[in-house]
Structures are given as structure tokens and as C-alpha cells.
Amino acid sequence: MLQYTLRRLASAVILMLFVSFVAFALVFTAGDPAASIAGEGGTAADAERIRSVYGFDRPLVLQYASWLGRVLQGDLGQSIYFNQPVTSILIERFQATMLLGVLALCFALLLAIPLGIAAGRWPNSIVDRVALLFAVVGQAMPTFWFALLLIILFSVTFPILPTSGGETWRHMILPTIVLGYFAAPAIMRLTRSGMIAALETDFIRTARAMGIPSSKILSSYALRNALLPVVSLAAAQFGFMLAGSVVVESVFAIHGAGRLVWESILRSDLPTIQALVLCFSMFYVVLTLVADIINAWLDPRIRDA
Amino acid sequence: MDSMLLDIEKLNVTIDTAAGPLKAVQNVSLRVAKGETFCIVGESGCGKSITALSLMGLMPKRAKRRAERMMFDGTDMTTLGESGMRRLRGNRISMIFQEPMTSLNPVFTIGQQLTDVMRAHSRVSLAEARERAAFLLNKVGITNARERLGQFPHELSGGLRQRVMIAMALMCSPDLMIADEPTTALDVTIQAELLRLLRDLQQEFEMGLVLITHDLGIVSRIADRIAVMYAGQIVEDGTADEIFGNPLHPYTQGLIACIPSPDHPRMQHLPSIPGTVPPLIGGLKGCHFRERCPYAMPSCMEEIELKGHEAAHRYRCILPAQTSAAHAKMAQGEQVHA
Amino acid sequence: MSDQTLEYRLADIAPPRRNYRRWLTHTGLILGGTILGIILIMAVLAPFIAPFNPYEQNLLVRIVPPVWMDGGSWEHPLGTDHLGRDYLSRLLYGAQVSLLIGVGTALISGVIGTTLGILAGYFGGKVDTVITFIITARLSMPVILVALAVVALAGSSLMIVMTVLGLLLWDRFALVIRAATQQIRNADFVTASQVQGCSVFQTLRYEILPNLMNSLVVVATLEMAQAIVLEAALSFLGLGVPAPLPSWGLMIAEGKSFILFDPWLITIPGVLLFALVLGTNLLGDGLRDVTAPEARN
Numbered sequence: 002m003l004q005y006t007l008r009r010l011a012s013a014v015i016l017m018l019f020v021s022f023v024a025f026a027l028v029f030t031a032g033d034p035a036a037s038i039a040g041e042g043g044t045a046a047d048a049e050r051i052r053s054v055y056g057f058d059r060p061l062v063l064q065y066a067s068w069l070g071r072v073l074q075g076d077l078g079q080s081i082y083f084n085q086p087v088t089s090i091l092i093e094r095f096q097a098t099m100l101l102g103v104l105a106l107c108f109a110l111l112l113a114i115p116l117g118i119a120a121g122r123w124p125n126s127i128v129d130r131v132a133l134l135f136a137v138v139g140q141a142m143p144t145f146w147f148a149l150l151l152i153i154l155f156s157v158t159f160p161i162l163p164t165s166g167g168e169t170w171r172h173m174i175l176p177t178i179v180l181g182y183f184a185a186p187a188i189m190r191l192t193r194s195g196m197i198a199a200l201e202t203d204f205i206r207t208a209r210a211m212g213i214p215s216s217k218i219l220s221s222y223a224l225r226n227a228l229l230p231v232v233s234l235a236a237a238q239f240g241f242m243l244a245g246s247v248v249v250e251s252v253f254a255i256h257g258a259g260r261l262v263w264e265s266i267l268r269s270d271l272p273t274i275q276a277l278v279l280c281f282s283m284f285y286v287v288l289t290l291v292a293d294i295i296n297a298w299l300d301p302r303i304r305d306a
Numbered sequence: 307m308d309s310m311l312l313d314i315e316k317l318n319v320t321i322d323t324a325a326g327p328l329k330a331v332q333n334v335s336l337r338v339a340k341g342e343t344f345c346i347v348g349e350s351g352c353g354k355s356i357t358a359l360s361l362m363g364l365m366p367k368r369a370k371r372r373a374e375r376m377m378f379d380g381t382d383m384t385t386l387g388e389s390g391m392r393r394l395r396g397n398r399i400s401m402i403f404q405e406p407m408t409s410l411n412p413v414f415t416i417g418q419q420l421t422d423v424m425r426a427h428s429r430v431s432l433a434e435a436r437e438r439a440a441f442l443l444n445k446v447g448i449t450n451a452r453e454r455l456g457q458f459p460h461e462l463s464g465g466l467r468q469r470v471m472i473a474m475a476l477m478c479s480p481d482l483m484i485a486d487e488p489t490t491a492l493d494v495t496i497q498a499e500l501l502r503l504l505r506d507l508q509q510e511f512e513m514g515l516v517l518i519t520h521d522l523g524i525v526s527r528i529a530d531r532i533a534v535m536y537a538g539q540i541v542e543d544g545t546a547d548e549i550f551g552n553p554l555h556p557y558t559q560g561l562i563a564c565i566p567s568p569d570h571p572r573m574q575h576l577p578s579i580p581g582t583v584p585p586l587i588g589g590l591k592g593c594h595f596r597e598r599c600p601y602a603m604p605s606c607m608e609e610i611e612l613k614g615h616e617a618a619h620r621y622r623c624i625l626p627a628q629t630s631a632a633h634a635k636m637a638q639g640e641q642v643h644a
Numbered sequence: 645m646s647d648q649t650l651e652y653r654l655a656d657i658a659p660p661r662r663n664y665r666r667w668l669t670h671t672g673l674i675l676g677g678t679i680l681g682i683i684l685i686m687a688v689l690a691p692f693i694a695p696f697n698p699y700e701q702n703l704l705v706r707i708v709p710p711v712w713m714d715g716g717s718w719e720h721p722l723g724t725d726h727l728g729r730d731y732l733s734r735l736l737y738g739a740q741v742s743l744l745i746g747v748g749t750a751l752i753s754g755v756i757g758t759t760l761g762i763l764a765g766y767f768g769g770k771v772d773t774v775i776t777f778i779i780t781a782r783l784s785m786p787v788i789l790v791a792l793a794v795v796a797l798a799g800s801s802l803m804i805v806m807t808v809l810g811l812l813l814w815d816r817f818a819l820v821i822r823a824a825t826q827q828i829r830n831a832d833f834v835t836a837s838q839v840q841g842c843s844v845f846q847t848l849r850y851e852i853l854p855n856l857m858n859s860l861v862v863v864a865t866l867e868m869a870q871a872i873v874l875e876a877a878l879s880f881l882g883l884g885v886p887a888p889l890p891s892w893g894l895m896i897a898e899g900k901s902f903i904l905f906d907p908w909l910i911t912i913p914g915v916l917l918f919a920l921v922l923g924t925n926l927l928g929d930g931l932r933d934v935t936a937p938e939a940r941n
Contacts, residue, residue: 244786
């Protein structure tokens with residue numbers, strides 16, 4: 002297990018280095034950063050001055066190396082708009098986003114896994130049809146539109162929940178539903194197919210032939226196997242949800258990292274954008290790493306491989 | 307027949323398929339006495355496994371079971387329902403399967419799977435159950451039994467996993483064990499060891515044993531009684547001595563002729579029965595074996611009942627005299643196991 | 645004989661199912677195809693059936709509600725927006741934008757993903773390791789974030805949105821095609837081609853690629869749906885296709901300011917967007933069930 006974890010950790014570090022380079026280079030290849038910072042009123046001379054001040058005239062790899070060196074010390078640069086260290090802004094902003102992400106993940110799992118189990122236990126039943134409908138609708142529903150529909154519903158028809166801001170727990174309900182419903186269909190479908198596959202295995206036949214009660218077969222023997230792939234998917238979905246917070250936080254006016262992405266892009270705040278792309282990517286790498294380690298812990302075959 | 311452990315009368319299993327109902331098992335009657343070894347023999351697709359699974363109440367989803375009588379040790383199994391059958395399964399009747407590599411749950415330890423069986427049927431402490439599990443692992447020839455309890459299935463070889471399966475089936479000291487092709491997936495040397503183990507355990511635990519196999523050769527060593535199945539029907543049954551000494555159905559004769567024997571080691575050609583088991587969709591009329599039978603004649607189109615004396619020997623063929631004469635000729639120079 | 649062998653035997657003896665019957669009986673396939681067909685017709689016929697020029701502003705008739713609401717009229721069956729532009733006409737032209745983005749993105753990402761997938765699946769070994777690493781790296785970069793940043797920096801136009809999404813959405817192509825190629829790499833007809841002395845390119849082009857067509861069509865359909873949603877989301881955030889192009893996402897964004905009093909400005913384009921994505925997803929799922937069930941993942 003330790004050996005597996007170390008090996009998996011090493012590959013995650015390599016991946017992080019590569020992804021951080023791409024995140025860094027992206028901003029430079031997509032446009033001229035100096036011109037962006039100078040803004041629409043800036044002259045060529047302004048851009049030139051910015052270029053030498055920020056060191057944009059040095060080779061990309063050198064710039065990356067010095068940037069990475071600073072990042073490793075926790076320095077993500079200085080925000081052009083706020084004129085503050087990006088690190089402190091991000092720490093503040095990611096609190097809301099993480100809270101939202103965790104709430105949405107819990108909501109998605111609580112919704113999708115029981116539904117997936119029921120649908121897999123009784124394929125083609127009414128439950129299964131309802132679950133399928135739920136999944137198909139969820140996968141086709143654009144997040145921002147669903148968010149607006151809920152706002153219409155709760156601000157006009159049933160004004161019982163706040164539809165804007167993120168100050169109290171009641172503010173988090175609608176964003177959690179929107180983001181959770183975005184992630185739930187895939188988890189539900191995988192749970193369902195995992196359950197169906199697990200229930201058809203030889204070892205479930207063995208358990209039945211040995212008189213293990215069917216409740217135990219379902220909740221332990223089959224579920225444990227059915228949920229193995231769901232762990233990886235849930236981690237990936239959590240990553241997608243964090244990215245999806247860009248849209249949801251913008252619609253619900255939540256003061257989080259997702260909204261900061263949007264704001265920074267509109268403000269051409271390059272160091273902040275760069276740091277955000279880096280952070281969101283790193284979260285994804287860490288999440289998949291954690292998922293793999295959980296999987297190894299749940300599945301002895303991976304552990305020893 | 308009070309002393310009978312298992313008494314099945316006219317068991318029928320029908321499976322719904324896209325192409326129509328498939329009569330996988332037709333009017334199968336069998337009786338197994340306490341402590342007896344009863345073998346069901348036949349090629350793949352003859353309905354042996356379905357017969358066994360339906361005895362356990364574990365039919366595939368689309369299968370329907372119908373029987374005139376299904377008694378286990380004086381209890382009518384048709385009236386038991388799922389919860390009653392569950393209490394029987396693994397407790398008084400247990401079953402082991404052909405696929406040792408996939409029959410154990412990959413994510414639980416051997417110990418957990420063994421103890422779960424015992425704790426599903428009786429109120430014992432975990433420590434007691436583990437004690438029993440270690441004792442049985444030892445019994446089925448696994449060394450370091452206590453260490454093995456903490457291991458996962460993928461850490462064991464196929465032969466060891468099948469031993470674990472046997473130990474699992476013995477956890478509650480069942481009265482009857484059904485073994486469905488238990489050695490088919492294993493190496494030949496391990497096959498022999500496992501069969502000997504099964505026979506020893508059967509005697510020690512005084513269980514009834516129903517052994518299902520396509521290999522008549524392995525049956526000769528341990529069977530008390532044999533039923534030969536072909537295309538969903540029993541075509542011949544009787545004591546092992548009778549079946550091997552005086553096979554009356556051409557299919558049985560064919561199977562016996564196919565047994566490789568050390569007495570005629572370098573035969574140029576191991577005989578085989580030409581053709582394959584016919585599809586069972588719709589209804590087969592007359593003798594199911596007639597298309598592959600060397601002695602088929604027009605009257606084989608008619609329905610044929612089992613004839614003979616139940617306790618000793620029955621057969622489903624219109625030509626016992628002729629075929630037995632033919633068999634005698636076939637057997638010349640080929641010493642048949644008795 | 646286990647259950648499983650019984651199942652195989654059933655498959656052997658059951659008469660071969662006719663494929664077209666499965667096509668016709670698959671509800672999702674029919675429904676998805678119909679929805680997509682209707683929207684395709686809307687897009688193609690937009691220049692002929694749209695009652696107004698979608699860009700023509702008429703500030704005298706701003707925010708006229710649709711015909712079934714109070715104050716609506718048949719002159720503007722679906723009302724007008726905040727600049728007095730005819731909503732129906734904008735919606736019809738908006739179908740063009742969504743479909744163009746969907747198809748264009750699927751083409752670009754399809755070429756990239758298929759190339760990588762085939763190379764990884766066919767050669768295996770180091771090539772596979774490198775390409776798998778690239779796929780993992782790509783998956784680590786959140787699509788919407790990177791797309792937003794790049795579009796903002798590179799400027800927004802239909803072409804740029806399409807290209808950026810195409811450069812980002814190839815991962816599923818690569819994964820599915822890689823797996824499918826691994827499966828057929830050792831098939832007899834591939835070996836035969838190699839033995840006959842065909843070049844690697846010929847083998848890939850004439851033996852492997854045609855056998856991947858089913859999976860490709862399925863993934864392309866599903867990617868199309870994803871591209872359509874992403875374009876709408878980018879446009880909604882003001883960083884997708886530029887105004888005054890009639891993108892449904894942009895229309896929803898423009899309606900946002902009127903959410904309390906005229907929610908229909910949001911619901912109508914949203915319903916169309918939802919229907920288009922639903923139809924495309926259903927079609928993709930249906931095609932997969934019918935033609936390439938192995939691509940399910």
C-alpha cells in the first residue's frame with residue numbers, strides 16, 4: 002500500500018509540473034500579456050516598458066522557472082487589479098468555493114447513489130425509468146439556465162430562499178442544488194451499471210448459495226464492488242464542479258474563486274488568472290490522486306498490483 | 307421414501323427467451339439418500355447446472371420452475387418461499403461452483419467471507435466463527451489456515467480458492483452438498499486431489515453429495531448412483547455398478563466409450579459422439595438423442611418414458627436389448643470400468 | 645454448464661436480430677433524432693422563414709411579450725428583446741450558431757482525439773504512455789476556465805470559440821478510440837494487412853479507421869452536445885461569440901437583467917438550448933446502444 006501510494010504520488014508530481022507549465026504558457030501563447038495589461042489605451046511604448054518590468058521579454062522557460070520557484074514558496078504574484086498578493090486573495094476566495102463544492106458533492110452523492118442502487122437493483126422498473134429521466138434531463142440542462150430558472154422560481158413564485166450572495170447557509174441551498182444536479186447524473190449512471198454488473202457476478206451467486214441475506218448482499222457484497230469506479234468518478238466530478246463554480250458563482254453572486262475567474266478575465270488581471278488556472282488544475286490532480294489511494298484501500302487487487 | 311434426503315419429482319425449468327420458451331429441464335426426478343454420492347453426468351448444455359440451481363431456488367432471472375414434489379429431508383421446498391430457502395442455503399444445503407477464480411468476492415478477506423456464512427445462519431461470536439473457519443481451512447488441506455483468513459482471494463491460486471469454497475460450503479455442516487463441475491477449471495493433478503478431498507469430507511461429515519460433471523471418468527471413483535442427462539432429460543439412471551457395467555442408453559454408452567483409460571493408452575483416436583446437443587427452444591419431440599444416435603429408427607419419433615426399476619436402473623430408449631448387444635460388441639477389447 | 649454458457653448458447657441459437665428493428669424501436673434514438681432534425685431544419689431555413697432581420701433594432705417595440713401573454717401580438721409571435729429585435733428570428737438564427745459550434749468543435753476535436761487515440765492504441769508501449777499522460781494532463785485543466793481565459797486573451801469570435809473548444813474537448817475521442825484500437829489491433833484482418841506488406845499508415849487508414857467509425861460517430865455526437873452547452877455558457881458569461889450574433893447563451897445573458905418581470909426572455913432560448921442538448925445526447929446514447937455498445941463508459 003505504501004509502495005503504491007509513493008509510486009502514485011511520484012506520477013502526480015510529474016503531472017503537476019507539466020500541467021503547471023501548460024497553465025503558465027497558456028496565458029502567453031493566447032495573446033500578448035503586455036498589451037493586455039497596458040489595456041486599450043496603452044501605446045506600443047507602454048507595452049514595451051511593461052514587457053521589461055514584468056520580464057516578458059525573457060525566454061518562456063526561464064520565466065516559468067522563476068515563476069515556479071516563487072510559486073513553491075507560496076508566492077503566486079501580485080494582482081494587477083487589487084494590487085495585493087494573489088495568494089492572500091485566493092485563500093479568501095477559495096473558502097466559499099470549497100464550501101460550495103463540498104456541499105454540492107454531498108448533495109450529488111446522496112441523490113445519485115441511492116437512486117443508482119435502486120435502479121441497478123430493479124432494472125427496467127419504474128424506479129429505473131424515473132432515474133433515467135432524472136439523468137437524461139440533468140445531463141442536458143445547462144447549469145446557468147437551471148440556476149436562472151431556480152432564481153425565477155424562488156424570487157418570484159416562492160420567495161422563501163435568497164437567490165443572490167453567499168452570506169448564510171440559506172444562500173448556499175440553490176447553488177448547491179444547481180451544482181449537485183450537474184454532477185449527479187454521471188454518478189447515478191455509473192452506480193447503476195456497476196450494481197447491475199456486480200449483481201451478475203459469480204461471487205454474488207456464491208453469496209446467495211451460501212444463504213447470505215439479500216439485504217447484506219446488496220448493501221455490502223455488491224455495493225462495495227459497484228462503488229469502486231464511482232470513487233474515481235466522484236473525484237473527477239468534484240473537480241468539474243469546482244470549475245463549474247465559475248458559472249454558478251457568477252449567477253448567484255457568490256464571492257468565491259469561480260466568480261474571481263470571471264472578474265479577473267474581464268479585468269485582464271493576468272497573474273490572478275494564471276494562479277487560478279494553476280490552482281483549479283492542481284485541485285484536480287490532487288483529487289484524482291486521493292481517489293486512486295482510496296480505491297487502492299477499497300480494492301486489494303490494486304494495492305498489490 | 308422417508309430416508310431420502312432429497313426427493314425431486316418431475317422438475318421442469320423453462321426459460322423465456324426472445325425466440326420462445328426454452329425447456330432447459332424436463333420432468334427430472336431424482337432421489338438422494340443421506341450420505342450418498344449422486345452424480346449427474348452429461349455434456350455442456352444438457353441442463354445439469356440449471357437443475358442444480360433450481361434445487362437451490364437460484365434460477366436465472368427469466369427461468370420458471372415447476373415440480374410435482376421437491377422434498378428436502380421431509381420439508382416441502384416448494385412451500386418455503388425465498389426466506390425459508392435462504393435459511394436452508396449454505397446451512398443445510400450448500401453448493402460449490404465451477405469458477406474458483408471468480409466465485410469469491412475480490413474485496414473481502416477469506417476470513418470475512420467464511421465467517422459471514424456461519425453468522426448468516428447461527429448466532430455465534432466472530433471468534434467462534436473464525437475458529438471454525440480456520441479448522442475447516444485446515445481440513446480442506448490449506449496450510450497456515452490462520453494467516454489465510456486475512457488474505458484476499460487474488461492472493462490464492464485457483465486450486466486453493468476452490469478449497470476455500472469447499473470450506474465455505476462446510477461452515478454450517480450441511481446435510482447436502484451440491485458440487486457443480488468443481489474441478490473442471492483446474493489442473494488435472496489438482497482435480498484428482500480435490501475429488502479425493504470431497505469424497506473424504508463427504509464420509510467424515512456424513513453428507514449427501516450431488517456431483518455434477520461432464521466427465522464420466524471422474525464419476526467412476528466416487529459415485530454411488532448416477533443420472534445421465536441429455537438435452538434437459540434424464541436418459542438413464544441407476545447405481546454406478548449398473549451404469550458402468552450395463553449401460554442401456556446409446557448416449558451413456560457413447561460417454562463411457564469416450565473415457566480415456568490407462569488400459570488402452572495409445573489409442574489412435576479417442577472416440578467421440580458426433581454432433582452437438584440440440585437447441586431446446588420450442589419442444590423436442592420423441593427421443594432427444596435420435597439425431598446423434600447410431601441406432602435411430604422411425605419409432606424414435608414417439609415419446610419415450612423411463613423404463614426399468616427405479617432403485618436399480620432406468621433408461622429412456624426403445625431398444626435396450628439391441629443396444630446392449632451392440633455395446634457388448636463395442637466393449638470387446640476395451641475393458642470398461644465396473 | 646453455468647448460467648453464462650447458457651446465455652452464450654441462447655445467443656447462438658436465437659435468430660439474428662434485424663438491425664433496423666432495433667433502430668426503430670429505440671425510443672431515445674427516435675426522440676433525439678426528431679428533436680435534432682427539427683432544430684437542423686430551423687437553422688437551415690432561418691433565412692427563409694424568419695419574419696425579421698435578426699439584427700434589426702426597433703426601439704419602439706422593446707420587450708413585447710410573446711403572443712400567448714398579455715400585450716403579445718402575432719407580428720412578433722415570440723416577442724422582442726430589449727433592443728426591439730424579433731425574438732423568433734433571433735432564435736432561428738441562433739440555431740445556426742449552436743449547430744455550427746457543435747459540428748465545428750466535434751470535427752476539430754475528432755481529428756486530434758482520433759489521431760492520438762489510434763497512435764496510442766496501435767503502437768502501445770512508450771507511445772501509449774506519452775499519449776495517456778497528455779490525456780491525463782488535458783483532463784486536469786478545467787475546460788471552462790481555460791476556454792474563458794483563452795477566448796478573453798485571443799479575442800472572441802465564432803471561429804475562435806470553435807477552435808478553442810475543439811482544442812480542449814478531444815479527450816473522450818482519444819480515450820474511446822484508444823480502447824477500441826487496442827481491441828482490434830490484433831484482429832486477423834489487421835494482421836493480414838501487416839503481413840501483406842502494407843505500410844503502417846495504410847493499415848491504420850484502411851483497416852483500423854473504418855472499424856472505428858461507429859464509436860467515432862457516437863463520441864462525436866456526445867461531444868457536439870458538450871460543445872453546444874459550453875459555447876452557451878461562455879456566451880452567457882460574455883466571453884463566447886460576440887454580440888450582436890444571436891447565440892442562445894448570449895440571449896439568455898441579455899435577458900438576465902429582466903429576470904423579475906420578463907422571465908420568458910430567459911425561458912424561451914433556454915428551452916431551445918435544453919432541447920437541442922437533450923436531443924443530441926439522446927441521439928448519441930441511442931447510436932451507442934445500437935451500433936457500438938462497447939463504447940459505453
